[in-house]
Amino acid sequence: MTEYEKPFWERGLLVAGVDEAGRGPLAGPLVACAVILPPFTQPFIKGDSKVMSPKEREEAYEVIKSNAIAIGTAVVDSSLIDRVGILKANHIAFRRALEDLKHNFHVVISDYLPVEGYECIALVKGDKKSLSCACASIVAKVLRDRIMEHYHRLLPQYNFARHKGYATREHIRAISLYRESPIHRKSFSPIKQLRLFE
Secondary structure (H helix, E strand, O other): OOOOOHHHHOOOOOEEEEEEEOOOOOEOOEEEEEEEOOOOOOOOOOOOHHHOOHHHHHHHHHHHHHHOOEEEEEEEOHHHHHHHOHHHHHHHHHHHHHHHOOOOOOEEEEEOOOOOOOOEEEEOOHHHHOHHHHHHHHHHHHHHHHHHHHHHHHOHHHOHHHHOOOOOHHHHHHHHHHOOOOOEOOOOOOHHHHHHOO
């Protein structure tokens, strides 16, 4: 998981891995994270964040926090996603997370999307191939889940704690019953379709 980082580490350069959580849900923010690991960090993660249990992610999150040189985060809310579209929102989130690092780095390894203005290696399934990217994925997922659990307490009728805003049958049924909330993405189907019939 460090084959992409090693050539830079061997030259004394720092790598920032960047990834996001929340591209696909119907509700809630997109959360991006950037992580700079100490050079020659040994892989300590089993699989990518999507196949880890919540407990495993929380444990990995604590290890990452304890060991990372720097962590940067960015939260892009549903209103901005509706305004600019998910792809542009993703680019904005990546840039903001990298700026939030407040630490020098030399190269970026991103999950799928290239980041303009930086020397960047954009990897398909970057969170499986790069340790830096995998760490960023875990932090982003943990933080987004916490945000959705907060929204669950404010809007319990949608049961965000269970599905985290994704398009489950339960969630779509709740939208049909209660209509969308302020944190729903109005530009996403099926919310967009439901609004046409109002």
